[in-house]
Structures are given as C-alpha cells and as structure tokens.
Amino acid sequence: MGGIILDIVLLFFLVVCALAAVRMRDLLSATVVLGAYSLIMAVIWTVLNAVDVAFTEASVGAGITSVLLLATLSRTRRGEAGFEDAPRRRVVTGFRPGNLVLLLVAVFTFATLVYGSTDLPDFGDPEAPIHTHVAPRYIESAYKETGVINLVTAVLASYRGYDTLGEATVIFTAGLAVIVLLRRTRE
C-alpha cells in the first residue's frame, strides 16, 4: 500500500514538473524545473529497481543536462519570444475550433493507450515475454562467460559491446559537432 502512495506522489510531481516546464516562459526557471523532473524520474527508476538507469538519469538528466542548458542560455536569451517585453503578461487565448480538434486527438490517443495497456503483462511477471526470451540465458551464464557480477554491465559491455561502442561514438560525434559549429580558431 505504501508503495502505491509513493508511486502516486512521485508521478503527480512528475506531471506537475512537466506542465510547469512547458508553461514557463522564463527558460532559466524551466531548466531548473527540468532538473527537478529528472531527479523525480531517477527516484521512479529506483522504485522500479532499475538502479543503473536511475544513476544515469540523476547524473545526466539532473546534472550535466541542466548545466549544458544553462551554458546554452548564456549564449542566447533567457526567455522565450516576448518574455523580455512583458515578463508578467499571461497569454490568454480565446476558444478556437482548432483547439477542440487537438483536444479530441489527445483524448482519443490517451484512450487508445489505456486500452492497449490493459493487455500488457503485470510488472515483474516472470511469464512476461521479455523475461522468457534471452533474459534466462544472461542470468544463468553471464558471470561464467564475462566474469562480471553486475548483469547490466555484462550485457552493455560484452553481449552488446557493438551497441555501446556505437553509443560512445555518438557522444564523440556530438562533441565534434559542437567544435565544428562553435569553435573559433585564430588565423
């Protein structure tokens, strides 16, 4: 029971943070709220027993991403368009027929997702397809074959070594792209 209350509280604050980040016109505040969003997400991953993902979410989402967004803001502007002209002004738009269509699309998508989620296996169900395919082989032989206790590391670094090399290359390419776009070399 306590677990359900914790889940509801965390998901509630997650939605609050997401809505606040979208609504805010001050991008500095939006960045800080996004950091809080990532921190709550990290706690949710921990509740779901995905500690490696939680660790990454906390260090990358709440830590580095916020700092890099702040650095980007220092080069651009602090607010969205119109923020500096009237920081206190609330944009109130009247009813438009287009909004009703958007609402219908959103409600229909939500209803479809809820309908689809009823067919999903329960959380942690040992008979779920994802737990009966390659997972048993990893659990049985990962330590024997790789000599690594943490299954996540064994899968990432050994069984999926190509993928991880590709991911590292993607990050490296991002660094190169930033250099190409922003670095000024002295003539």
Added chain:
Amino acid sequence: MKEHVVSKTVARLLIPFIQLYALYVLAHGENGPGGGFQAGVIFGAALILYVICFGIDEGRRRISEQAGDVIKSLGILIYAGIGIACLWAGGAYLEYAALPLGSPKLASHLGIFGIEIGVGIAVAGVMITIFFETARKDEDD
C-alpha cells in the same frame, strides 16, 4: 568571478571528492550500479564545477583545447583498440575472452574494465568540450 570566495572555497574542497567518486563509480561498475558512462559524466561535472567557479580562462589554462580533443579521441581509441586487440588475439571484434590475459574469464573481466575506462574518458572529454564551447563568449557577440 573574483569576489566569490565561498563558491571557490567550497568548489576547491568538493572537487577532489567528486573526482574520487567518479573513479569509484568507474571501478565499481562491474559489481554494482555505475560504469564508464556515469563515471565520465561525474568527472566531467567536477571539471565543469571548477570552470564555473574559477572562470573560463583559468579552466582553459588547466585543460587546453588540444588536451580536451586528445582526451576524448583517446577514449574512443581505447574502446576500438581493445576490439582490434581481440582480433589480433584470434577472436572476434570485442571478444574479450580471446585476449591472452590468463583465463578467458579474467581476460573478459579486464577487457570490460578497459572499455569502461575508454567510455569514461571519452564522455568526460566530450562533456567539458561542450561546456567550454557553449559557455564561452565570443568577442563579436
């Protein structure tokens, strides 16, 4: 940022511990949560904290552009190089067990540790590069 004594003092105290923690995360990734990616991010965050508190010029004096470029390329080279070393040893690409380091299990263990180090170095290098290049103000801005 000459006048910010508190942030400078706190940063000077914290940075060694953050870096040590990053190394712990790197070394501990095989036994618990963590690994090269998270370690690289934490190490990069420690360097970014230094640059924020002491200024970009002081940070550039510690880590030059060339050093940053070499560091992050080195990380990828370590990863890909271990893969090629596995080829030389007669295995498939990134088949660590083929490396001639005692038993196949130990070789696999050390190979995984090696690529985690490579990922960590590359990620830390890329993070500080992105921060340096985006936070710097151009003269003509």
